[in-house]
Amino acid sequence: MENSKxxxxxxxxxxxxxxxxxxxxxxKNEPGALMPLLQGAxxxxxxxxxxxxxxxxxxxxxxxxxxxGVVTFYSQFSLNPKGKYKVSVCLGTAxxxxxxxxxxxxxxxxxxxxxxxxxxxxxxxxxACRCVGACGLAPVVLVNEDVYGRIGPEDIDEIMAKYxx
Amino acid sequence: MYRSHILVCAxxxxxxxxxxxxxxxxxxxxxxxxxxxxxxxxxTGCFGLCAFGPVVVxxxxxxxxxxxxxxxxxRIFAEHVLKGRIVDDLVYEESKKHGVIEPxxxxxxxxxxxxVALHNCGxxxxxxxxxxxxxxxxxxxxxxxxxxxxxQVIDEIKASGLRGRGGAGFPTGLKWSFAAAExxxxxxxxxxxxxxxxxxxxxxxxxxxxxxxxIEAMAIAAYAVGADEGxxxxxxxxxxxxxRFQKALDDARAMGFLGENILGTGFSFDMHVKLxxxxxxxxxxxxxxxxxxxxxxxxxPRPPFPAVKGLFGKPTVLNNVETLANIPRIIMEGADWFxxxxxxxxKGTKVFxxxxxxxxxxxxxxxxxxxxxxxxxxxxGGIPSGxxxxxxxxxxxxxxxxxxxxxxxxxxxxxxxxxxxxxxSGGLIVMDEDSCMVDIAKFYLDFTVDESCGxxxxxxxxxxxxxxxxxxxxxxxxxxxxxxxxxxxxxHIMENSLCALGQxxxxxxxxxxxxxxxxxxxxVVNKKCPAGMCKDLLTYTILPDxxxxxxxxxxxxxxxxxxxxxKEIHTIDEKCIKCGVCVDKxxxxxxxxx
Numbered sequence: 001m002e003n004s005k006x007x008x009x010x011x012x013x014x015x016x017x018x019x020x021x022x023x024x025x026x027x028k029n030e031p032g033a034l035m036p037l038l039q040g041a042x043x044x045x046x047x048x049x050x051x052x053x054x055x056x057x058x059x060x061x062x063x064x065x066x067x068x069g070v071v072t073f074y075s076q077f078s079l080n081p082k083g084k085y086k087v088s089v090c091l092g093t094a095x096x097x098x099x100x101x102x103x104x105x106x107x108x109x110x111x112x113x114x115x116x117x118x119x120x121x122x123x124x125x126x127x128a129c130r131c132v133g134a135c136g137l138a139p140v141v142l143v144n145e146d147v148y149g150r151i152g153p154e155d156i157d158e159i160m161a162k163y164x165x
Numbered sequence: 166m167y168r169s170h171i172l173v174c175a176x177x178x179x180x181x182x183x184x185x186x187x188x189x190x191x192x193x194x195x196x197x198x199x200x201x202x203x204x205x206x207x208x209t210g211c212f213g214l215c216a217f218g219p220v221v222v223x224x225x226x227x228x229x230x231x232x233x234x235x236x237x238x239x240r241i242f243a244e245h246v247l248k249g250r251i252v253d254d255l256v257y258e259e260s261k262k263h264g265v266i267e268p269x270x271x272x273x274x275x276x277x278x279x280x281v282a283l284h285n286c287g288x289x290x291x292x293x294x295x296x297x298x299x300x301x302x303x304x305x306x307x308x309x310x311x312x313x314x315x316x317q318v319i320d321e322i323k324a325s326g327l328r329g330r331g332g333a334g335f336p337t338g339l340k341w342s343f344a345a346a347e348x349x350x351x352x353x354x355x356x357x358x359x360x361x362x363x364x365x366x367x368x369x370x371x372x373x374x375x376x377x378x379x380i381e382a383m384a385i386a387a388y389a390v391g392a393d394e395g396x397x398x399x400x401x402x403x404x405x406x407x408x409r410f411q412k413a414l415d416d417a418r419a420m421g422f423l424g425e426n427i428l429g430t431g432f433s434f435d436m437h438v439k440l441x442x443x444x445x446x447x448x449x450x451x452x453x454x455x456x457x458x459x460x461x462x463x464x465x466p467r468p469p470f471p472a473v474k475g476l477f478g479k480p481t482v483l484n485n486v487e488t489l490a491n492i493p494r495i496i497m498e499g500a501d502w503f504x505x506x507x508x509x510x511x512k513g514t515k516v517f518x519x520x521x522x523x524x525x526x527x528x529x530x531x532x533x534x535x536x537x538x539x540x541x542x543x544x545x546g547g548i549p550s551g552x553x554x555x556x557x558x559x560x561x562x563x564x565x566x567x568x569x570x571x572x573x574x575x576x577x578x579x580x581x582x583x584x585x586x587x588x589x590s591g592g593l594i595v596m597d598e599d600s601c602m603v604d605i606a607k608f609y610l611d612f613t614v615d616e617s618c619g620x621x622x623x624x625x626x627x628x629x630x631x632x633x634x635x636x637x638x639x640x641x642x643x644x645x646x647x648x649x650x651x652x653x654x655x656x657h658i659m660e661n662s663l664c665a666l667g668q669x670x671x672x673x674x675x676x677x678x679x680x681x682x683x684x685x686x687x688x689v690v691n692k693k694c695p696a697g698m699c700k701d702l703l704t705y706t707i708l709p710d711x712x713x714x715x716x717x718x719x720x721x722x723x724x725x726x727x728x729x730x731x732k733e734i735h736t737i738d739e740k741c742i743k744c745g746v747c748v749d750k751x752x753x754x755x756x757x758x759x
Contacts, residue, residue, distance in 0.1 A: 031477060032439070032459035039401070039440060073461040073618070074442030076401055092363030093558065093594045094520030096608055102745065109723065109744065130443070130612075132402060133366035135520040136178040136215025136527055147181040154749035 008081050008118065010051045016044050017055070024059035034060065034070055038077060047078045075130070083118045083125035085163045087111070090140040092131030100139035102153045104128055107141075110160060123165070167205040169246070172222040174287065176211035176373050177366070177405055182219035187238040194242050204246060207296075210374015212287035214274060216526035217257060222287075227268030229257040259546070273543050274525050279506065281514045282330075282490035283530045286374030291409050294416040297377040303422050305493035306381050309388055310430040318389040319345060322492070324500035326512030331357060331448065331485035332560065332589045333665065334511070334578040340482060343472035344390040347480040352392035354383050354436075355476060355483040357453055358399040358406075361445040362561030363612065365592030367516040368486035370528050372399065372406035375490070376413035380423065380436070382489035385496065387434040390482055395436030396457050401443065411438060445562070445616035448590075449664045450483045452618065463618045464664035485590065487516055507533030511577035521558075521594040524549050531576065538572040541595055552597040556680070560589025562609045562616075563669035565676025566602060585676040587669065601698035602681040603688055607635040609673040617666065624667030627658035631674055639699040643689040651678060700743045703758045709734045711755035718747035718756060 023040045027033045037060070041052050048071050057064040071077045089095075089104040108114060111124050118125040134140050137149025141159065148159055173179075173188050188208050195201045212220050217231035221241060228251055230241060237255050244250045251266060259272040269275055280286075289296040297303070309318055323338030344352060356379060360368040371379065383395045399407050414436070417423045425433045439457050447453045447462040454476045456462035475481025491513060495503045504512045511533040517540065520526055524546030531540060537557055541547070548554050556566040565586035567574065574580050578588050596605065610632040619625045631654055634647050655671035655678075662668045678685060687693050694702040707718070707727075714732040719725075724742055729735030737747075737756075748756045 032457055034459040035442060035456070036440070039442065069461050070459070074444050075615075076442040093561065093592065093608070094364040094518075094526070096363075097521045097594060097596055097600050097605075101608075105744070106746075129402070130361075130445075131363040131365070132177070133360075133369045134178045134181050134215075135364060135366060135518060136218055137181060138520065138526070140181075149181065152749075153745060 010049050047081045085124050088127045088129045088142045090132050091128045094135035095139040098139045106153045106156045169204045170224040171206045172209050174212050174220040175208045178215040179219040184219040207290050210286040210291050211370040213528035229269035230255045231257045279514050279532050280530050282487050305496035309385050315389045321500050325495045325503040330487035344480045344482045351479045353476045353481040354387045354392045354395040356397045358486045359441040359447050361448045362592045364520050364594050365518045367591045369403050371490050376410045378490050380417050382492035384434050397438050401440040446618045446666050463620045508577045517591045517593040522597040523595040533577050534575045536573050548597050555598050556596045558594040560587035561592045562612050564589045565672045568680040601696035602677040602684050604698045606673045606677045613670040621663040623658050623661040628670050638688050640701040641692040708755050711753050721746050721750045
């Protein structure tokens, strides 16, 4: 997955930082603490910018490169913030053979961003995901929690029209 | 006693179709009509017929309602529940085939299935431990702890012939015996529920539909090898499965099936859930264990095998979800019963996630040895919209494409490997004539390049090279020599990669080269994509006899590549980016791709 450096400046708050510190404190002596911590931190901030990774590295007394290595290894972790509307297109095989690739291209053009990116106004982010397991509904597009299944490229405009401002 | 049960599927597929709202609605209505003592609503796991979800089944009649929506559930309540009249038009088409409405167990989709691992899926409420106990749940654990020695348990599993269902097919009993042979001390049982094959959802359905069977099986495994701690590694993309499993753990602990001194026998075992974070390579056992330890999930060379040196350096058994789901049944019914199903080398059943261009998209469990043709044509209901079957893909990114002429291949580990594919974890994607095999190979390679961990060069560099050559071919830049390079390179990658990801990554290329050679040649020599998938080899044209000059295509074209005046025939020029918007919008089918 795309995990390029983000263009959006870090805007973490003191509350978020306190929450993260509490999480680090609670987890740091557990075996294999890094992954659950990163998952928790992503819940707090919505993504894992370098600023957050630095705090975790300090808290666990690990080198930053090790934290960065884990973050960039797994596709679930994102260095980019997510939009208010998180659009994900399932590109698992079952969806792919039902034209999900075309749907994804359509969305890239419509939103003007590539997979893994977020629009500058922070409204939309677009991701290709690997199988949400709803193959019976293939092809599947998710906008936040809303599931759209059995759709075609021609339905995209209508679906996205529901998510404005 | 209830006079009637309404089973509502709450697997991910049906859940996405808002089936949880139906349960709320039914409960509310039953209460309102004071029928809550007579009729029970059960929230079940996956029935398997996902293509027709959301699914509702009413017992005792066994009437299978398909594609139910809010209006549908209201009618089912008003007609079937209140008045006993079956709502004909919502009934699953197949069960009406013989003029009368038959119970769903007798339809083609269900008739040939044998449910062992999926025994309880779609039958019990996965969130209620009492329902699991009512269908003899935790009996196998009790039997093992009170009447069998660890060695007897291992012998029983060995005798059953059960092999790992994650894909590689290593004999489960043998794996257990290796860990059991290690000196007593700290040992772990781990369960791989990080279903990474895109297009497969067997494990998810077990986790969602029957979570307790896994807890029971892991406890049995722990007893057999002498472990006291377990880890379940679950895909984070399966929130519903994680939530149900967590609840099952809490309930099992409260009931004394997990924790200290289980059932008063002195045996102790407990487990944790670890969430994966999306890495296909974590399906490889050493990579998965490294990931549980909190690191990048990179594999390491074996030996030492995890049974000797696994999680945190201790002896570890790692089993797949489906493998474990078979264990309690084997203990209860006996090894002979299990070994009585299947073929010489592959015993029991296998669960497949049927997907792609097939009528009955869903989950099926079939005895080993059944042919692909029976699965695709009978159980799967064939290819929709009268199109022709082209290939069946098993084993996901590690498997191959099986052509029509090999459809009579029986399903077992050896036969599938012989035709250049593999059993894999159970993804079975059917492709029709509209799928381009070169494009499919490219699709899988794109996936493996993305998911290769980068540790060893053959996989990291080799798969990238394969992908680049495939891209060249689909763009119409290929030469015949490329096809030879693809073959040689595939062999090198298979022979030299560190782990199974790299060793199997070229399978989609190798198998399509073998069975669909002509299609590759067509791309390379004639620069044509017969299936019409490879964009660079297509052009869009407007049919002069169909175009009425309505201008709609010119207006929707994002790059102004279409010109023409009102009521005159339009044309597409070279600015066309082949996005297909014009085709969707043309009401006269006047635009075609050639």
